[in-house]
Amino acid sequence: MIMYEFAKSENEIIHINEAIKEKKYHCIECKRELIPCQGEIREYHFKHKRESNCNKESYLHKTAKNIIYEKIKNNQNFVIEYPFIGEIKKFNLKDFDIEIEKKDHEFIPDLNLKKENKKIYIEINVTHKIEQNKINSKIPIIEINIKDQNDLKILKSGIWKYSKKPTNFYNCQFQIQQKKYLRQKYLNKFENHFLQIKEEESKDYIILKGRKHKKPKKLITSTII
Numbered sequence: 001m002i003m004y005e006f007a008k009s010e011n012e013i014i015h016i017n018e019a020i021k022e023k024k025y026h027c028i029e030c031k032r033e034l035i036p037c038q039g040e041i042r043e044y045h046f047k048h049k050r051e052s053n054c055n056k057e058s059y060l061h062k063t064a065k066n067i068i069y070e071k072i073k074n075n076q077n078f079v080i081e082y083p084f085i086g087e088i089k090k091f092n093l094k095d096f097d098i099e100i101e102k103k104d105h106e107f108i109p110d111l112n113l114k115k116e117n118k119k120i121y122i123e124i125n126v127t128h129k130i131e132q133n134k135i136n137s138k139i140p141i142i143e144i145n146i147k148d149q150n151d152l153k154i155l156k157s158g159i160w161k162y163s164k165k166p167t168n169f170y171n172c173q174f175q176i177q178q179k180k181y182l183r184q185k186y187l188n189k190f191e192n193h194f195l196q197i198k199e200e201e202s203k204d205y206i207i208l209k210g211r212k213h214k215k216p217k218k219l220i221t222s223t224i225i
């Protein structure tokens with residue numbers, strides 16, 4: 001039997017713990033009526049009023065997508081954590097305009113976010129990883145990997161942690177910045193090293209840390225990027 005923890009209330013998706021017996025709830029996947037079961041024996045859950053061959057993967061996918069959609073649509077915090085040069089940074093998407101499953105040129109992203117001239121796709125991965133042609137488009141994409149209903153609870157909390165839950169990033173600005181930063185860091189390191197050598201070089205050798213080394217041929221060309 002399918003035991004769902006989330007259902008559609010009038011306008012929003014709610015968790016079973018917030019459900020009230022008298023209210024009507026519907027399945028996010030098959031749209032049929034759900035009944036809250038809040039007994040003492042089993043974990044709280046929603047059950048389909050009538051037998052349904054509802055698909056759990058599709059339920060996870062639609063619920064994740066709609067939780068994020070509702071949050072951003074209603075200007076609530078939805079924070080994505082991402083790694084940047086050894087640190088975890090936070091990015092709040094709440095001020096973005098959001099569309100759900102709308103065609104955008106040749107793609108239909110799960111969620112399409114826009115703000116000024118910035119565009120980001122959010123893709124939910126339950127069983128289907130993002131297609132390569134989307135990645136090739138150079139559009140920034142956040143791919144959120146959902147395993148189970150616990151992940152849905154984390155989404156509902158409004159902060160998607162990077163350290164605990166896997167997120168894939170493609171074509172994002174911070175990744176480009178990070179690449180540039182690391183490249184610059186490498187260049188600086190090389191430059192310092194190179195200057196050090198230059199200061200202490202003679203025609204035939206270089207002196208490094210007080211030791212004389214025979215000067216390699218093509219010192220410059222072989223070490224530069």
Ligand SMILES: [Zn+2]
Nearest residue numbers: 027029030054
């Ligand atoms: Zn259903």
